[in-house]
Amino acid sequence: MGEKRKRNGTLITQGGLISVFSIGIALLALIRQIPVTNMIGDEGNGYYCGAYELYMVLLFLTAYSLPDALGKLIGVRINRGQYKNANQLFKAGVLLCLIAGIVLSGILLLFHNGIAGQILSLPLSGLALQCLAPALILILLASAFRGYFQGMGTMMPTSASRLLATVIQFVTCLAVGYMVFSYGQKAAVVLNEPSYGPAFGAAGVCLGIASGELFALAFLFLLYSAYNRGTFKKQMLRDTTKNQESFPQLFSLLGITMLPYLVNSLLLHCNVLLNQIIYNHGLAAKEQTVLATEFGIYYGKYHILTGIPIAILTVMAGNFFNIYSRLIVRDNYNHARRLFVDSLKEILAVSGAATLLLMILAGPLVELLYKGDSVMAIKMLRMGSIAIVFYGIALLTIAALQGHGKIWLSCISILTGLLIQGILLKILLEVTELGIYSVVIANIVFPLVIFVGNLLFLKKCQE
Numbered sequence: 001m002g003e004k005r006k007r008n009g010t011l012i013t014q015g016g017l018i019s020v021f022s023i024g025i026a027l028l029a030l031i032r033q034i035p036v037t038n039m040i041g042d043e044g045n046g047y048y049c050g051a052y053e054l055y056m057v058l059l060f061l062t063a064y065s066l067p068d069a070l071g072k073l074i075g076v077r078i079n080r081g082q083y084k085n086a087n088q089l090f091k092a093g094v095l096l097c098l099i100a101g102i103v104l105s106g107i108l109l110l111f112h113n114g115i116a117g118q119i120l121s122l123p124l125s126g127l128a129l130q131c132l133a134p135a136l137i138l139i140l141l142a143s144a145f146r147g148y149f150q151g152m153g154t155m156m157p158t159s160a161s162r163l164l165a166t167v168i169q170f171v172t173c174l175a176v177g178y179m180v181f182s183y184g185q186k187a188a189v190v191l192n193e194p195s196y197g198p199a200f201g202a203a204g205v206c207l208g209i210a211s212g213e214l215f216a217l218a219f220l221f222l223l224y225s226a227y228n229r230g231t232f233k234k235q236m237l238r239d240t241t242k243n244q245e246s247f248p249q250l251f252s253l254l255g256i257t258m259l260p261y262l263v264n265s266l267l268l269h270c271n272v273l274l275n276q277i278i279y280n281h282g283l284a285a286k287e288q289t290v291l292a293t294e295f296g297i298y299y300g301k302y303h304i305l306t307g308i309p310i311a312i313l314t315v316m317a318g319n320f321f322n323i324y325s326r327l328i329v330r331d332n333y334n335h336a337r338r339l340f341v342d343s344l345k346e347i348l349a350v351s352g353a354a355t356l357l358l359m360i361l362a363g364p365l366v367e368l369l370y371k372g373d374s375v376m377a378i379k380m381l382r383m384g385s386i387a388i389v390f391y392g393i394a395l396l397t398i399a400a401l402q403g404h405g406k407i408w409l410s411c412i413s414i415l416t417g418l419l420i421q422g423i424l425l426k427i428l429l430e431v432t433e434l435g436i437y438s439v440v441i442a443n444i445v446f447p448l449v450i451f452v453g454n455l456l457f458l459k460k461c462q463e
Contacts, residue, residue: 019315021159025166026311030304032170036205037300038371039174040181044198045300046292048205050120051128053273055108055206058136060266062100066093067146067158069257073250074151082241086151092250093144101137108133121280122292124199128206135210138217145220157223165216173208180204195289260407264398267414271421271446272303275439278422282429294376294436301370301377302440306388309354313392316347321399328403340400344393351392358385376436384440390447397454404461413453421446 037045070093077086108115108129116126142161149157184200187193276299280291320343327336358365362381366374401410421442428438 019319021163022315022318023312025159025162026314027308028163028166028170030307030311032166032173033300033304034369035174036177037296037304039177040201040205041198041293042296042300042372043195043289043293044181044201045296046294047122047125047128047199047296048202049272049295049299050116050122050125050276051132051202051206052209053270053276054115054120054129055132055136057266057270057273058104058108059139060269061262062097062104062140062143064143064265065258065261066097066140066143066254067150068261069254070144070147071150073253073257074148075153078151078153083238084241085243085245088245088247089250089253090144090148090151092247093147093254094141095247096251096254097140097144098137101140104140105133105136108136119277121277121284122288124195124288124292125202127199127203131203131206132209135206135213138210138213142213142217142220145217145224148224149220152227157220161216161220164219165212167212168215169209169212171208172211173205176208176211177201177204180207195292198292260411263411264402264407264414267411267418268398271418271443272299274418274422275425275442278425279429279436279439282426283435293373295439297373297376298380298436298439301366302380302384305358305365305381306385309351309358309388310391310395313347313351313388313395316343316350317392317395317399320396321403324400325403328405336403340396343396347392347396348389351389355385355388358388380437380440383437384444387440387444387447390444390451394447394450394454397451397458400458401454401461404458406457406461409457410450410454413450413457416453417446417449420449 033045036048040048070089074086074089077083077089112126112129112133113123116129117123142165146158146161149155178201181197181201181204184203185197187200188196276295279295283291320339324336324339324343327333327339358381362378362385363374366377366381370377398410398414401407424445425438425442428434428441432438434441
């Protein structure tokens with residue numbers, strides 16, 4: 001009956017305040033990119049995209065799955081009254097994050113030129129990569145604190161800290177970005193390198209990201225200090241647990257718990273970076289400035305505007321998973337099937353409306369929101385907005401497979417989508433004159449393949 005009552009609302013409202021926070025954070029982060037694009041230009045956005053998407057891939061390898069894994073393991077120990085082991089687990093998480101952060105930041109600081117030049121084919125992205133290095137350590141440590149509070153049974157510190165970081169980043173990315181961009185323009189005149197302005201601007205925006213994560217970490221540390229000195233310290237004093245878990249045991253537990261979610265998130269969110277790498281290498285004969293500008297239009301305009309409804313669809317899929325997984329655990333398959341069908345209709349309604357809106361209003365929206373080239377961005381939106389529908393149904397089927405405990409099956413579908421997308425993009429770049437529009441087509445195919453693969457797996461789960 002509880003599940004039926006919850007279905008009186010929509011998938012957006014069922015998550016309550018946490019859903020509101022999640023949607024707000026995602027939308028604010030995406031909307032921030034509109035004034036950033038207008039400030040550093042399409043070329044600067046191309047340099048920013050390469051650095052930022054690589055940074056995001058490194059985060060998905062480490063930080064993004066850590067709070068859920070750490071929270072789950074701490075929660076188990078709290079429920080058993082093992083407060084000392086829960087504290088030990090948190091310390092292991094912090095140590096793991098610190099080591100990973102130092103290693104990854106060191107790689108970016110030491111090898112930024114090689115990564116930018118050889119992998120991204122955008123040497124001027126190296127400066128932005130350097131500026132993102134400290135953000136890696138900060139967000140990894142923040143992830144450990146978020147996992148601690150989730151293990152205590154509350155998501156509010158996680159949501160509040162992410163909102164704080166996003167709000168501060170909105171301000172600092174623009175402020176620091178503008179200052180560094182202005183300096184880069186002066187350097188460009190002196191050194192006769194016109195691309196220095198956009199490249200320095202991208203680096204300044206990346207510094208703004210690091211400052212937001214610093215404030216979030218400080219906020220979480222203050223909350224942790226207040227709670228740890230009071231309630232939790234008393235609970236540890238009452239804990240009579242004799243078997244203390246060692247760091248090696250806890251590291252292996254964290255790794256095993258994180259692995260499936262880490263792989264799933266990494267595969268799902270690395271397609272933009274892979275597309276840029278394939279695109280830059282496939283059209284290596286073009287100048288760096290042209291490559292950065294064209295991909296900057298794709299990323300800063302098409303990707304951001306289609307990303308806004310996709311962010312809402314992601315929250316809807318997460319709320320669906322919370323209800324669907326409980327129904328599967330209770331063997332209530334009939335109700336689960338009805339929930340899936342109803343949710344699919346809702347996802348299609350929201351994604352279909354967003355697709356039509358962007359297709360019809362592509363021209364006015366782009367001209368209202370952005371400076372610079374509008375023809376290419378408008379054509380991309382009219383061609384590629386249908387990807388919103390495919391992302392919506394792909395996200396829903398990923399959540400359904402996770403509800404069945406079959407997360408590895410969704411990983412297979414996502415990996416298949418990445419391979420087909422990559423092969424298709426390479427072929428289109430070699431045999432057609434589509435250029436950057438090849439990336440738009442590949443972005444449509446990627447979620448469609450995921451949806452088809454997941455649907456086949458779901459049918460097997462229901463047999």
